[in-house]
Amino acid sequence: MQTLNGQKCNSVFVIPSVLKACGHVGDRIYGEQVHCLVLKCSFEIDAFVSSALIVMYSKCGEVRDARKVFDGMVVKDLVAMNAVVSGYAQQGLQNEALGLVENMKLTGLNPNVVTWNALISGFAQKCDREMVSEIFRLMNEDGVEPDVVSWTSVLSGFVQNFRNEEAFDTFKQMLLRGFFPTSATISALLPACATEARVRFGKEIHGYALVIGVEDDLYVRSALVDMYAKCGFISEARTLFNKMPEKNTVTMNYMIFGYANHGCCEEAIELFDRMETEGVAKLDHLTFTAALTACSHVGDIELGQRLFKIMQEKYHIEPRLEHYACMVDLFGRAGKIEEAYGIIKSMPVKPDLFVWGALLAACRNHGHVELAEVAAKHLSELEPESAGNRLLLSSLYADAGTWGKVERIKRRIKKGKLRKLQGLSWIDNV
Numbered sequence: 001m002q003t004l005n006g007q008k009c010n011s012v013f014v015i016p017s018v019l020k021a022c023g024h025v026g027d028r029i030y031g032e033q034v035h036c037l038v039l040k041c042s043f044e045i046d047a048f049v050s051s052a053l054i055v056m057y058s059k060c061g062e063v064r065d066a067r068k069v070f071d072g073m074v075v076k077d078l079v080a081m082n083a084v085v086s087g088y089a090q091q092g093l094q095n096e097a098l099g100l101v102e103n104m105k106l107t108g109l110n111p112n113v114v115t116w117n118a119l120i121s122g123f124a125q126k127c128d129r130e131m132v133s134e135i136f137r138l139m140n141e142d143g144v145e146p147d148v149v150s151w152t153s154v155l156s157g158f159v160q161n162f163r164n165e166e167a168f169d170t171f172k173q174m175l176l177r178g179f180f181p182t183s184a185t186i187s188a189l190l191p192a193c194a195t196e197a198r199v200r201f202g203k204e205i206h207g208y209a210l211v212i213g214v215e216d217d218l219y220v221r222s223a224l225v226d227m228y229a230k231c232g233f234i235s236e237a238r239t240l241f242n243k244m245p246e247k248n249t250v251t252m253n254y255m256i257f258g259y260a261n262h263g264c265c266e267e268a269i270e271l272f273d274r275m276e277t278e279g280v281a282k283l284d285h286l287t288f289t290a291a292l293t294a295c296s297h298v299g300d301i302e303l304g305q306r307l308f309k310i311m312q313e314k315y316h317i318e319p320r321l322e323h324y325a326c327m328v329d330l331f332g333r334a335g336k337i338e339e340a341y342g343i344i345k346s347m348p349v350k351p352d353l354f355v356w357g358a359l360l361a362a363c364r365n366h367g368h369v370e371l372a373e374v375a376a377k378h379l380s381e382l383e384p385e386s387a388g389n390r391l392l393l394s395s396l397y398a399d400a401g402t403w404g405k406v407e408r409i410k411r412r413i414k415k416g417k418l419r420k421l422q423g424l425s426w427i428d429n430v
Contacts, residue, residue: 332362
């Protein structure tokens with residue numbers, strides 16, 4: 001495309017391709033510059049250009065701007081409407097998406113299966129079963145048959161909301177109704193097996209993936225690596241990982257997390273180094289969370305500090321709460337409680353329960369009563385109904401021999417009727 005600096009673009013056909021690229025990489029600023037050129041050249045009357053603008057804004061998370069472009073279209077088409085509906089759904093604005101569809105039906109623009117699937121996905125992510133059922137009913141009224149994408153969206157919504165039994169039931173219903181699962185269905189269901197540590201069911205899904213020929217799919221194989229690692233089968237996860245001809249950032253992150261959580265910290269750091277030096281996959285914020293977790297478990301403060309630094313300076317990734325929690329845990333495990341507290345005080349964002357929880361656990365392990373009280377106070381504000389943090393503080397007081405404080409905490413727990421997490425077992429699930 002010719003430059004935006006004064007030279008008029010002589011072809012309307014190149015604009016949609018440029019806008020598609022902007023949406024793909026999430027470059028809203030350049031997309032807005034192209035939008036200015038579109039207005040300058042009066043290209044907005046072209047339906048392809050307008051649709052490309054809507055898709056670009058939707059993918060960049062600016063769904064209200066996408067709606068403005070849509071409202072300005074002289075002749076609205078289904079592609080443009082679906083882009084807005086999908087954008088609304090992805091931003092958690094499902095009711096606005098449904099309202100748009102209903103309004104467009106009044107003008108004669110009828111939704112297709114893509115439209116309905118976007119709505120199903122949106123309401124499923126909110127775990128709104130009533131509205132999901134309503135969308136299925138409206139589909140039938142319109143004479144549109146649900147497809148495998150419809151069922152996969154429902155299943156995925158349940159998994160994302162940790163309602164795994166309902167996800168399994170949905171999968172069974174899908175099979176009974178004669179729908180053929182795709183790689184997307186399998187990769188969406190496998191995290192439910194990892195969350196519940198239901199490795200037997202996970203192996204059944206793995207076998208099913210082999211039968212239907214999707215086991216080698218990148219996303220299915222990545223989900224399998226994650227599932228086996230989280231279920232405690234790190235050797236199986238490693239074998240699957242090593243056999244993968246292609247790996248992406250998600251795959252690498254799963255394996256680094258798996259290594260770190262199984263105490264294979266040297267392997268985790270080695271894999272991180274491969275990502276950095278060989279360019280196997282792009283490093284993201286989760287990559288650094290996984291690597292910092294490994295540093296924390298092995299107690300390598302120097303490496304953890306270096307990774308925390310290059311994350312910001314070399315890769316321009318702003319530290320998130322999970323990164324700070326890892327750093328607090330790293331210093332806390334090494335007994336550097338004051339330094340861990342110093343990290344919390346220097347945070348530009350408000351610490352969450354994971355950050356304070358890491359400090360409290362470190363104080364408990366190293367007998368630092370004063371800062372344990374500080375951490376427990378903040379945790380009681382963040383989790384007023386939880387007794388777990390108070391019990392941890394009580395244990396610390398008991399070790400210090402301050403039984404009066406132990407008794408006071410127990411009375412507060414009893415008086416406040418705070419909840420204690422029940423003991424859990426994986427035995428029934430394996």
